[in-house]
Amino acid sequence: MAKRALLLDLGGTVFRSGAELMADLGEACPATRAVTARRGPLGPEHDALWDAMIAEEITERDYWARRSDEVGAALGRDWPIQEFMHTLWGLSDDLVRPEAAALVDAARAAGHPVGALTNDLRAFHGDGAMSTHPLIATFDVLVDGSDTGVLKPDPRAYAIAVDALGLPASEIVFVDDMPWNIAGARRAGMIALELDLRNPGEVFGRAAVELGLDRSTR
Incomplete structure (x- = not known):
């Protein structure tokens, strides 16, 4: 792979x-x-x-x-x-999905670049706790539409992320919870996986498979 x-x-x-x-x-x-x-x-x-x-x-x-x-x-x-x-x-100290954190850790340990492509981090959260969460600091790339002025599903948003990660779009596994963002990622050529809010943990197992990670990391 x-x-x-x-x-x-x-x-x-x-x-x-x-x-x-x-x-x-x-x-x-x-x-x-x-x-x-x-x-x-x-x-x-x-x-x-x-x-x-x-x-x-x-x-x-x-x-x-x-x-x-x-x-x-x-x-x-x-x-x-x-x-x-x-x-x-601010209602909860348990904001991060554990399956997401485990996947990020496993991907990084296996040498896969990890990035975030978000529309509203600064627009919604400013310099609040979510914006400064330590997990975000571990990402190699952070593309925030609040800063770039280009929001998903605009093709340019995905192009910015592709350029920042330095890999072809076809080798980028993208996870999002909104269907139009998934559609935009697929049009951009990414491997796009949609998170279902009714069963949010499931998608991270599929992402692990796409990354060639051991099943125990899911």
């Missing part, structure tokens, strides 16, 4: 998704439960706004801006989205 690289989305892939953390928010702040009951495929109530996002009628940033406004209203707060995100991701 040719040398391959691992390229990961961050929020929802390496880190627990906002949809998962909204459940924690509802538990911590009962006033928000009418909002947090609608959390994509994971909530007890139908989330029409999520459906609109998946249908690409609104952007992911639009979705979370609306949720930020709704949660802020429930709490009587008029806040910027970064404050909402700091609150959401």
Whole structure:
């Protein structure tokens, strides 16, 4: 097998998704439960706004801006989205998916370059804890659309990551939780694997296989 690289989305892939953390928010702040009951495929109530996002009628940033406004209203707060995100991701010390961390460690140990391709790290989190998480510091490459101004699934976003990793797109294993980002990666020629929020750990085993890693690393 040719040398391959691992390229990961961050929020929802390496880190627990906002949809998962909204459940924690509802538990911590009962006033928000009418909002947090609608959390994509994971909530007890139908989330029409999520459906609109998946249908690409609104952007992911639009979705979370609306949720930020709704949660802020429930709490009587008029806040910027970064404050909402700091609150959401500050509810738990267990933000990293263990399967993602294990895959990153195994890939690096086997000599595979590891990178992140994210749209919103700085836009959503600023210099907060997620942006400075020690796992991110171990990555060889970090491409943040907040800084480049080019967001997935724009082909240029994948091209920037390909150039930074220094390998052909066909040798890059990419994992993301949003279908349009997966479609964009496939059009770019990557080996693209979609994470299912209802079973998030499963995709990392498939990524390990694509990287030629031992099954015990999955």
